[in-house]
Amino acid sequence: MTTTHEAVPGEGPQQRTVTRRRRPLTFDRVSFMVVFLGLPLTVFVIFVASPFVQALYYSLTDWSGFSSGMNFVGLDNYVKLFNDDIFLKAVRNNVLLAIVVPIVTIVLSLTLATLVTIGGSGTGTVRGLKNAGFYRIISFFPYVIPAIVIGLIWAQVFTPTSGILDAVLNQIGLTGFKDFAWLGDARTAMPASMFVMIWGAVGFYMVLFIAAIRGIDPEVFEAARIDGAGRFRTATRITVPLIRDNVQTAYIYLGIAALDAFVYMQALNPGGGPQNSTLVMPQQLFTTAFSKGQFGYSTAMGVVLAAVTMLFALIVFTVNALTGGRDPRKAKVRR
Numbered sequence: 613m614t615t616t617h618e619a620v621p622g623e624g625p626q627q628r629t630v631t632r633r634r635r636p637l638t639f640d641r642v643s644f645m646v647v648f649l650g651l652p653l654t655v656f657v658i659f660v661a662s663p664f665v666q667a668l669y670y671s672l673t674d675w676s677g678f679s680s681g682m683n684f685v686g687l688d689n690y691v692k693l694f695n696d697d698i699f700l701k702a703v704r705n706n707v708l709l710a711i712v713v714p715i716v717t718i719v720l721s722l723t724l725a726t727l728v729t730i731g732g733s734g735t736g737t738v739r740g741l742k743n744a745g746f747y748r749i750i751s752f753f754p755y756v757i758p759a760i761v762i763g764l765i766w767a768q769v770f771t772p773t774s775g776i777l778d779a780v781l782n783q784i785g786l787t788g789f790k791d792f793a794w795l796g797d798a799r800t801a802m803p804a805s806m807f808v809m810i811w812g813a814v815g816f817y818m819v820l821f822i823a824a825i826r827g828i829d830p831e832v833f834e835a836a837r838i839d840g841a842g843r844f845r846t847a848t849r850i851t852v853p854l855i856r857d858n859v860q861t862a863y864i865y866l867g868i869a870a871l872d873a874f875v876y877m878q879a880l881n882p883g884g885g886p887q888n889s890t891l892v893m894p895q896q897l898f899t900t901a902f903s904k905g906q907f908g909y910s911t912a913m914g915v916v917l918a919a920v921t922m923l924f925a926l927i928v929f930t931v932n933a934l935t936g937g938r939d940p941r942k943a944k945v946r947r
Contacts (some may be wrong), residue, residue: 670911677907689912702891716868725821752815763879766808770794801885826856
């Protein structure tokens with residue numbers, strides 16, 4: 613409740629006073645703050661902030677994970693970490709995944725989404741390809757399969773002696789791939805793993821982009837068609853700028869999934885692949901903690917992984933902001 617002093621003719625601004633009185637704390641206001649502010653904050657502190665603080669503390673100790681005793685070692689774990697060639701190799705693999713997997717997945721998803729929404733006939737009403745609903749169902753199907761199942765299935769497909777892939781390539785005359793170990797060769801292990809991750813994610817993000825494109829006014833596409841814009845120009849100059857925020861969100865989610873990638877890599881190459889070519893940070897963390905009993909050291913790996921993930925998200929948001937994201941004056945559609 614606010615009470616203001618009425619202005620008197622001839623009275624200067626310094627003589628006018630404004631008195632503000634706080635609204636009384638009623639039961640409704642208190643209960644609202646407790647339920648909708650206090651409770652979510654409490655849950656966040658207990659289940660998100662508190663475990664992270666605990667992990668940060670454990671990373672500064674030599675805790676074995678199987679005993680209550682631990683010694684404070686300061687930053688020794690981090691010094692050891694950044695001198696660990698195997699962990700640094702895992703970091704490089706994660707960074708490579710975070711760059712390649714999101715880009716390829718988004719490009720494929722956008723292409724398919726464009727085809728089934730506005731990639732139909734070049735005349736008449738703007739529409740997608742014929743039987744677009746069937747394509748959506750087929751492409752989305754891999755996403756409903758658990759990641760561990762996808763990894764195990766493709767591990768069998770890539771098996772040298774009994775895998776379907778080598779058998780098919782052999783049948784079509786590519787005998788050079790007979791009994792070829794796709795996951796056992798350092799040259800192909802990572803590309804094959806990337807393919808599996810992309811295959812499992814394309815369908816979901818295709819549906820996400822379809823929903824975003826459906827939200828664009830059809831008159832925009834009709835105007836572009838009248839102006840003579842082709843499908844590629846329409847996609848790059850109209851569709852992508854108008855669903856930019858959706859693309860940013862997809863890139864962040866895919867990047868985080870690539871920085872994790874534990875399930876796929878553990879199913880495809882539990883040991884990290886030849887010459888650690890597919891080893892990722894979560895795999896090394898898991899092995900260090902449960903096989904070597906070095907929970908303090910492995911927790912330091914987890915802290916680094918969390919920092920890399922937050923840095924990745926920060927970079928994406930920064931790049932988007934610097935290139936005109938969320939600014940209608942900069943992100944306008946170019947014709």
